[in-house]
Amino acid sequence: EEQEEDVLRELRLFLRNVTERLALDRRFKAFTKPVDIEEVPDYLMVIKKPMDLSTLMTNIDEHKYVTVSEFMSDADLIWQNALEYNPDSDPMDRHIRHRACALKDTVRAIIRDELDEDFERVCEEIKESR
Numbered sequence: 001e002e003q004e005e006d007v008l009r010e011l012r013l014f015l016r017n018v019t020e021r022l023a024l025d026r027r028f029k030a031f032t033k034p035v036d037i038e039e040v041p042d043y044l045m046v047i048k049k050p051m052d053l054s055t056l057m058t059n060i061d062e063h064k065y066v067t068v069s070e071f072m073s074d075a076d077l078i079w080q081n082a083l084e085y086n087p088d089s090d091p092m093d094r095h096i097r098h099r100a101c102a103l104k105d106t107v108r109a110i111i112r113d114e115l116d117e118d119f120e121r122v123c124e125e126i127k128e129s130r
């Protein structure tokens with residue numbers, strides 16, 4: 001019903017705000033666009049579900065997410081993929097993993113501080129009802 005669409009509209013506004021803030025953070029520049037498969041030809045052999053901040057934003061606009069939890073699953077792919085593809089002890093890999101861990105902690109801190117548990121429960125109810 002209309003009230004449900006109002007809730008999902010508010011969810012999309014919240015998720016766009018979170019995603020935009022992450023994309024503006026200079027630490028997360030490497031996460032803003034898909035990994036370039038021309039530059040990294042074996043990437044899709046290692047990483048089965050690529051994800052990046054611009055794709056998150058597109059998914060929001062295409063109404064892919066009905067709950068914050070679904071958004072978090074895709075957001076988590078970004079840092080999880082970075083840890084998986086860049087596991088070595090060389091400085092570049094360590095730098096990428098440091099930023100991946102910062103992304104993980106930053107997303108969780110924003111959600112903990114800014115998502116109302118009751119709002120997420122309403123979104124989960126809408127999801128179950130569909």
Ligand SMILES: O=C(C1CCC1)N1C[C@@H]2C[C@H]3C[C@@H](O)[C@@H](O)[C@]2(C1)O3
Nearest residue numbers: 030031035039040081082085086096
């Ligand atoms: O995993 C990533 C991104 C970093 C966070 C996501 N990449 C895989 C390649 C390995 C490393 C060095 C460059 O070859 C560059 O192409 C990539 C991009 O970084």
